[in-house]
Structures are given as structure tokens and as C-alpha cells.
Amino acid sequence: MNFKLKDIGPQLLTVIAVVLVFGFFTYNAQVNMENRGIDFGYGFLSQESSFDVQFSLIEYDGSHSYFRAYLVGLLNTILVSVIGIVIATILGVIVGIARLSPNYLINKFAAFYVEFFRNIPLLLQIFFWYFAALRALPLPQDAEAMFGIAFLTIKGLYVPAFIWQNFNIFFYSIVAAIIAIIVIRYQAKKLQETKGKQTPVLLISIGLILVLPLISFLIGGVRLSFEVPVLKQLATTSFIYEGGVSLPPELIALALSLSLYTATFIAECVRAGIQGIGKGQKEAAASIGLTPNQVLKLVVMPQALRIIIPPTTNQYLNLTKNSSLAAAIAYPDLVLVFAGTALMQTGKAIEIVSITMFTYLSLSIAISLFMNWYNNKIAIQEK
Amino acid sequence: MSKINFLKPDKSNLNTFLYLGSFLFFVSVLDVLLNSFFSLNLTGFLPGFLSYFLPLILGFVGLYFIRIELSGIKHLDQLNKHINTNNFNAILSLLIIFIIIKSIPPILSWFFVDASFAGDSKDVCTGTGACWTYIKVWMRRFMYGMYPNGEQWRINLSFIALALLGSVGYFATDKFKKYLTLYYVVIYPFIAFLFIFFFISGGPVFFDFSYGIIAAILSIIIGFFIPSKFKFYYFLIVPFGLYILLKYFIFYEELIELGKLDGLNWVETGAWGGLSLTFIISFFCLIFCFPIGMAFALGRRSGFPLIRYISIGFIEFWRGVPLITVLFMSAVMFPMFLPADFFIDKLVRCIIAISLFEAAYVAEVIRGGLQALPRGQYEAAKSLGMGYWRMHIFVILPQALKLVIPGIANTFLALVKDTPLIFVVGLLEIVGMLNLAKTNPEWLGFAMEGYVFAAIIFWIICYAMSKYSYNLEQKYKTDR
Numbered sequence: 001m002n003f004k005l006k007d008i009g010p011q012l013l014t015v016i017a018v019v020l021v022f023g024f025f026t027y028n029a030q031v032n033m034e035n036r037g038i039d040f041g042y043g044f045l046s047q048e049s050s051f052d053v054q055f056s057l058i059e060y061d062g063s064h065s066y067f068r069a070y071l072v073g074l075l076n077t078i079l080v081s082v083i084g085i086v087i088a089t090i091l092g093v094i095v096g097i098a099r100l101s102p103n104y105l106i107n108k109f110a111a112f113y114v115e116f117f118r119n120i121p122l123l124l125q126i127f128f129w130y131f132a133a134l135r136a137l138p139l140p141q142d143a144e145a146m147f148g149i150a151f152l153t154i155k156g157l158y159v160p161a162f163i164w165q166n167f168n169i170f171f172y173s174i175v176a177a178i179i180a181i182i183v184i185r186y187q188a189k190k191l192q193e194t195k196g197k198q199t200p201v202l203l204i205s206i207g208l209i210l211v212l213p214l215i216s217f218l219i220g221g222v223r224l225s226f227e228v229p230v231l232k233q234l235a236t237t238s239f240i241y242e243g244g245v246s247l248p249p250e251l252i253a254l255a256l257s258l259s260l261y262t263a264t265f266i267a268e269c270v271r272a273g274i275q276g277i278g279k280g281q282k283e284a285a286a287s288i289g290l291t292p293n294q295v296l297k298l299v300v301m302p303q304a305l306r307i308i309i310p311p312t313t314n315q316y317l318n319l320t321k322n323s324s325l326a327a328a329i330a331y332p333d334l335v336l337v338f339a340g341t342a343l344m345q346t347g348k349a350i351e352i353v354s355i356t357m358f359t360y361l362s363l364s365i366a367i368s369l370f371m372n373w374y375n376n377k378i379a380i381q382e383k
Numbered sequence: 384m385s386k387i388n389f390l391k392p393d394k395s396n397l398n399t400f401l402y403l404g405s406f407l408f409f410v411s412v413l414d415v416l417l418n419s420f421f422s423l424n425l426t427g428f429l430p431g432f433l434s435y436f437l438p439l440i441l442g443f444v445g446l447y448f449i450r451i452e453l454s455g456i457k458h459l460d461q462l463n464k465h466i467n468t469n470n471f472n473a474i475l476s477l478l479i480i481f482i483i484i485k486s487i488p489p490i491l492s493w494f495f496v497d498a499s500f501a502g503d504s505k506d507v508c509t510g511t512g513a514c515w516t517y518i519k520v521w522m523r524r525f526m527y528g529m530y531p532n533g534e535q536w537r538i539n540l541s542f543i544a545l546a547l548l549g550s551v552g553y554f555a556t557d558k559f560k561k562y563l564t565l566y567y568v569v570i571y572p573f574i575a576f577l578f579i580f581f582f583i584s585g586g587p588v589f590f591d592f593s594y595g596i597i598a599a600i601l602s603i604i605i606g607f608f609i610p611s612k613f614k615f616y617y618f619l620i621v622p623f624g625l626y627i628l629l630k631y632f633i634f635y636e637e638l639i640e641l642g643k644l645d646g647l648n649w650v651e652t653g654a655w656g657g658l659s660l661t662f663i664i665s666f667f668c669l670i671f672c673f674p675i676g677m678a679f680a681l682g683r684r685s686g687f688p689l690i691r692y693i694s695i696g697f698i699e700f701w702r703g704v705p706l707i708t709v710l711f712m713s714a715v716m717f718p719m720f721l722p723a724d725f726f727i728d729k730l731v732r733c734i735i736a737i738s739l740f741e742a743a744y745v746a747e748v749i750r751g752g753l754q755a756l757p758r759g760q761y762e763a764a765k766s767l768g769m770g771y772w773r774m775h776i777f778v779i780l781p782q783a784l785k786l787v788i789p790g791i792a793n794t795f796l797a798l799v800k801d802t803p804l805i806f807v808v809g810l811l812e813i814v815g816m817l818n819l820a821k822t823n824p825e826w827l828g829f830a831m832e833g834y835v836f837a838a839i840i841f842w843i844i845c846y847a848m849s850k851y852s853y854n855l856e857q858k859y860k861t862d863r
Contacts, residue, residue, distance in 0.1 A: 103466055
């Protein structure tokens with residue numbers, strides 16, 4: 001037999017300890033719930049929620065169920081995370097490259113940005129933008145139009161809405177363009193490997209993604225018009241914009257502070273990644289006759305991405321988790337809608353907190369699985 | 384003098400280009416400067432669009448003229464190398480210079496020139512600048528929360544004492560250097576614990592504090608006579624043992640009686656707050672999360688599958704959820720899991736929650752260090768006949784921890800920056816106090832000053848910590 005007490009002992013003790021702790025908690029929870037007359041169960045999810053949410057991506061009001069309220073919160077969390085991730089990535093890459101610039105001023109400016117925003121707690125930044133900066137914006141009736149179509153006011157940002165006709169044709173044209181680009185890239189790679197011929201893939205791709213949707217406009221009957229927000233007077237001093245899309249100030253403050261904060265970390269990841277590529281790599285690439293663009297595209301970036309992606313994934317996860325700070329400024333995200341209002345109304349502490357935690361856990365795992373897949377795809381296959 | 388080609392500045396007409404270029408550059412900077420500081424517009428006679436962009440155009444042409452390679456003038460070459468390598472960089476440099484010049488006057492006037500410092504009521508804040516009077520009036524609240532004014536010397540005294548005790552390491556002579564680890568790992572946290580929870584909290588437990596001090600001093604004195612072989616175990620056990628002995632067996636009855644006569648006033652943890660609470664929470668979470676994290680890092684690399692899976696589950700669970708939900712859990716869900724008559728203080732629950740949360744991050748950082756060590760280190764230690772614990776304590780962990788100083792420092796920085804989140808459970812540290820002060824009807828409208836003030840404080844703390852960790856990293860850097 002391979003089993004020995006030395007191997008089993010510590011494991012057994014640990015498991016017993018874990019089981020005892022969990023058993024203790026479960027037992028107490030049962031006793032407490034019996035004493036207070038609370039019953040455990042997820043049946044409340046289908047009950048009528050009877051509370052309103054001020055900003056929702058899907059149709060929702062008090063007559064919908066708690067489950068729908070949960071979906072509203074989840075979608076709002078995803079919305080702010082996606083906006084934050086996109087802006088933070090763009091900003092982070094720019095600042096990260098700027099930190100490596102030979103230009104002294106740009107370099108120091110980027111360094112100042114990173115050191116400044118990184119060392120101030122995120123919650124403080126959110127409060128600053130929401131309670132101090134965005135409160136200084138004009139009232140709706142005093143707001144000046146930006147480019148004649150958008151209005152930035154104390155009540156939020158009002159932008160025109162797109163009104164499409166035959167949107168599905170436009171959508172199919174874009175899908176067709178993307179498929180065509182993938183096919184062309186594949187063919188170009190094959191052509192390069194077999195015959196050594198190079199194809200201007202980038203130009204063709206840009207052309208395709210512009211031309212195909214354009215054709216859909218010309219002959220497919222696709223029409224696009226804008227619905228510009230219009231000022232409307234509700235009472236003598238109360239104004240509001242109607243039409244278009246309105247982004248609440250909570251969303252703006254949250255997305256702004258999340259992306260400004262996370263961009264500093266992404267910038268550091270990008271800088272470390274590019275610095276991690278040895279000078280010899282670039283020189284070797286140049287010595288076999290690659291142009292500077294090719295050196296960047298074929299030699300530096302593939303290697304730098306390998307270093308950049310794992311820590312950047314962590315930053316995306318952090319951003320998603322940090323979006324829960326929304327509760328502090330009443331942006332109706334998952335924590336505020338579900339773990340806040342719904343919990344207050346139903347009193348189902350264990351169920352609701354566990355669902356919330358499980359949701360975040362799943363979001364985290366989803367992001368890290370996706371990024372792991374991408375990381376594996378670009379990793380150099382060692383033989 | 385050779386023919387001048389204005390599109391190609393070269394060395395043969397160096398002086399011409401230099402004078403012309405510098406002149407244009409300085410005119411452009413001067414224009415922005417006058418515009419920004421004295422609201423003068425030199426180029427106001429031009430049409431609006433041109434007047435707006437003229438400094439940029441002039442500066443760009445100026446920089447183009449002085450971009451002469453190998454001019455032989457040291458300063459010019461330096462300038463060209465640093466801010467003026469090509470057209471694109473020249474424009475960016477100009478933009479940054481203009482942004483800096485443009486942003487200095489409003490910032491200066493808000494912070495100092497138009498700001499009000501004197502007085503102690505809202506009436507003095509009439510200017511357009513910041514109202515630092517607000518900060519001055521609320522200073523005690525921002526620093527100490529709702530802690531009674533007359534008792535705040537206790538917090539000050541505790542922090543000063545802990546700072547002095549913490550700096551012992553710098554003054555220790557070589558003879559005492561070998562006890563430093565022991566001091567910082569066991570005795571210092573113990574004393575800190577006594578100070579914070581008994582001295583700051585006060586009440587009858589103040590005498591617990593005195594027992595603790597007596598126990599600590601006694602055990603240090605006796606410690607000198609213990610053979611060094613048992614010293615580690617001695618300091619692990621005796622201070623706590625002595626304290627419990629004193630508390631429950633020796634002076635218990637008499638001193639509790641005394642405590643009812645004149646002890647320190649009891650201040651409940653709900654009244655603690657402000658920046659001091661930030662320090663207290665960061666300090667304890669820092670102390671607790673490190674050993675827990677180390678345990679789980681070792682557990683995750685353990686050879687026992689069950690221990691490994693439990694560790695992985697623990698780490699991934701805490702890393703996957705946001706801190707705010709963890710605090711929610713500690714506030715609303717955790718009391719359900721305890722016996723009905725068993726009550727844990729809000730602050731303690733908070734510290735436990737944050738410690739467990741940060742421990743998961745610490746564990747991952749330490750695991751990184753453990754993985755980075757070459758296998759040879761493990762094998763060498765094993766070949767010397769060391770067991771698991773000896774190997775880790777004497778060979779592996781000292782090297783691994785040295786490697787992960789930056790990572791650990793980042794985690795601790797994150798911890799300090801996460802403390803404002805305790806508003807979820809109703810504890811108000813400095814950011815929470817700011818939000819409270821902001822809603823005071825007598826002091827409406829000073830949100831900006833408060834947030835700027837807190838931002839400066841946090842920035843100084845975090846920046847100092849990151850610089851310190853950088854120094855540590857350099858100090859312990861070993862050539863591998």
C-alpha cells in the first residue's frame with residue numbers, strides 16, 4: 001500500500017478543520033434563521049420587485065421580478081466595465097509608449113500622470129469626479145451644445161441617437177467585410193509562405209471595411225438619421241432634454257475614474273513589456289533587412305505582447321471588480337440594485353450576497369479564460 | 384556665407400538659424416505666458432483661428448530652424464536630443480509646454496492667491512479660490528473621526544510610541560540585530576495590538592494594556608537569559624502566556640476594581656474614524672494578511688493534493704470577488720453564521736474581512752517568488768537533511784521574499800487605497816468623514832477642497848511607500 005500516515009495525516013487534519021468550520025457556520029446559520037423565522041430559498045427571484053431603477057439597458061420597472069432587477073444590475077456592471085476597459089486600454093497603451101519616448105517632456109508628463117493617478121484611492125477619485133467636478137457643469141438650460149448635437153450638463157451627457165433603417169443589411173455587410181478580411185489575411189499568409197509575395201493586407205482590409213458598408217448605404221436601402229436631443233421645459237425652472245441617448249453623470253464619473261485609474265497600471269504593463277525585449281532582437285531583425293515597421297510588427301510586438309497580456313488581464317479583472325464601487329455614488333450596478341435595494345427589501349442576506357459574489361466570480365473567470373485563450377494563441381510555441 | 388535654404392537648416396548658417404529659431408520659439412512661449420498670466424493677447428489683431436494657433440506655428444517653425452544635427456554647441460545638441468528629435472516630437476513638446484504654462488495660473492490662484500486661510504466660519508470664504516478654512520475647522524474630524532476631542536492625545540501618544548518602537552531597527556547595534564526579525568514578527572505586533580485595542584479603546588480594558596506592557600517587558604528581560612536555541616519558541620509562547628497569566632490569575636480582581644475607579648474613558652469603535660482609522664486598519668491588515676498569505680502560498684505548492692485544492696479554492700475565491708461584496712458579507716451575512724449571543728465588533732469584522740481578502744493577493748505574490756527560485760535551492764536544502772519547515776524557513780522563504788518585495792509593496796499599497804471602502808459597514812475613515820462633512824448644512828459646497836485635501840494626503844502616503852519599497856528592493860538586490 002502506498003498510503004502512509006505521514007501523507008494522510010496533514011491532509012486529514014486540514015479537511016477536518018475546514019469541515020468543522022463550515023459545519024459550525026452552517027449550523028449557526030440554520031439556528032439563527034429558525035429563530036428569526038427566515039426561510040432559505042431562491043423563490044423570491046420570481047416575485048415582483050416593486051422598486052424602480054433610474055438607468056437600465058433593458059425594459060424594467062417595479063412590476064418586474066427580482067431576477068429582472070438582477071439582470072438590470074448585471075448589465076449595468078458589464079456596460080461600465082466594457083466602457084472602462086476600452087478607454088483604459090487605449091489610454092494605457094498611449095501613456096505606456098509615451099513613457100518610453102526619447103522626448104524628455106513627454107516622458108515626464110506620462111510619468112507624472114502615472115504616479116499621480118495611481119497613488120490616489122479609486123473611491124476618492126470617483127467621489128471627486130462625481131461630487132466635485134461633474135457638479136460644476138451647467139444646468140440643462142444653460143448648457144452649450146458640443147458640435148451642435150451633444151449636451152454636457154449636470155444631469156448627464158446627452159448625445160444623439162442613431163435611427164437606422166434596414167439595420168440588418170448594414171450589419172450583414174460588416175460581417176461580410178470581416179469574413180472577407182479574415183480570408184484575405186489567410187490567403188496572404190499562405191502566399192507569403194509559399195511564394196514569398198507580400199500583399200498590402202492592411203490597405204485591403206481598411207478598404208473592405210469602408211467600402212462594403214458604403215455599398216449597403218448606396219444600393220441596400222440602409223438609411224441612418226440622428227435624433228438630436230431637444231431641450232424641453234417641464235416647469236418654470238425645470239428643464240430636461242428629450243430624444244437621443246442620455247448618459248447619467250454616475251456612469252460618466254464611474255467610467256472616467258475607472259479608466260483613468262486602471263490606465264496607469266496598464267501603462268506600466270505596456271512599458272515593462274516593451275522594455276523586456278532585448279536590444280539584440282531589434283538589431284538582429286534590422287540586420288536581416290526588415291524595415292522599422294516590420295521590426296515592430298513581426299519581432300517586437302509578438303514578444304512584447306507575451307509579457308504584456310497576463311498582467312493586463314489582471315488589470316481588466318480589477319477594473320471589473322472595482323466597478324462595484326458604483327454603489328458609493330448610486331450608479332445602479334449589481335451591488336447597488338441587488339445587494340443593496342433588493343437585500344433591504346427581502347432580507348435574504350445569505351442568498352443575495354452569495355449570488356452577487358458568485359456572479360463576480362463567474363465574470364472574473366470568464367475574462368481570465370478568454371485572456372488565457374488569447375495568451376495561448378499568441379504564445380510562442382516552443383518545440 | 385553660403386546660400387540659405389530655409390527648408391533645410393544646416394550647420395553652415397548655424398548662427399542665422401539659431402537666432403531666428405530661438406527668437407520665434409521665445410516669441411511663441413512669451414505669447415502664451417502673457418496670455419495666461421496677464422490676459423494679454425499679443426496676436427489679438429489676427430483673425431480668431433489664426434490668433435489661436437499662432438504660438439504653435441511660430442514655435443514649430445522655431446524648433447524646426449534650430450534642429451541642426453551635430454551643431455557643436457553642447458546645449459543645443461542636448462535640447463535637440465531631448466525635446467526636438469523630429470517634427471512630431473517638436474509639436475508634442477510645444478503642446479506640453481503650453482499646457483503647463485496655461486494650467487499654472489488657475490491652479491495657483493485656486494490653491495493660494497484667491498484661497499482663504501484665516502477665520503473659522505464659512506463667511507470668510509467669499510473668494511473664487513479654495514476655502515482652506517473648511518479643512519482647518521474640520522481638521523480634528525478628518526484626523527480622528529468622532530473620537531472625543533479631549534481624549535485624542537491617546538491616539539497621538541499611541542502612534543508616536545509605535546513609530547518610535549518601529550524605528551528600533553535603524554538604531555539596533557550589531558549585537559541586537561539578530562533579534563530584530565523576532566522583534567518585528569512577534570513582539571512589535573503584540574505591543575501594537577495592546578496599544579491600539581486597549582489604550583485607544585480605553586475603558587476597563589485599559590488594565591489589559593498595562594498587563595500587556597508588563598508581560599512584554601518582563602519577557603524581554605527574561606529573554607536575555609534563555610539559551611538562543613530555545614529563544615524562538617520562548618518568544619512565541621511566553622509573552623502571550625504571561626499576559627494571560629497576569630490577566631486571569633494574578634491581579635485580576637484587584638485591578639478591575641481599580642479600573643472602575645479611574646481608568647481611561649471607553650471609546651467605542653464606532654466613534655473611531657478619520658485618518659487614524661485608516662492607519663489602524665492598514666496596520667493590522669498588513670500584519671495579519673502576511674502570515675495568512677504565506678500559509679496559503681505554501682499550501683498551494685504543497686505536495687498534498689487536498690491541501691493544494693483547498694488553498695487554490697481559497698485564493699481564487701477571494702481574488703474573484705470585489706472587496707465591497709466581501710465587506711457586505713462581513714456586515715450582513717457573517718453575523719448569521721455566528722451563534723446568536725456571540726458578538727464581534729464591527730471594526731474587528733472589517734479587519735478580518737480585509738485581511739483575508741488581501742491575504743489571497745499576498746499568497747499569489749509569494750507563490751511567484753517561490754516559483755522563481757531554482758530547483759537547486761530545494762534540492763540543496765534537502766540534501767543537507769533539512770525537513771519541510773527547516774528548508775522553507777532557513778533557505779527558501781528568505782530568498783523568495785527578497786524576490787517579491789515589489790509585489791508585496793504593491794499589495795500593501797492596494798490595501799491602503801482600499802481602506803476607504805469600509806464606509807460599507809458604516810465606519811468612516813477620512814474619505815467617509817469628508818462625505819459626512821460635505822453634507823453638513825453649514826458647510827455646503829466645499830466638496831472640492833475636501834477631496835483635494837484627502838487626495839494630497841493619500842498621494843503622499845502611497846508615493847512614500849512606493850519609493851520606500853523601491854529602496855528596499857535595491858538594498859536587498861542580490862546578483863543572481
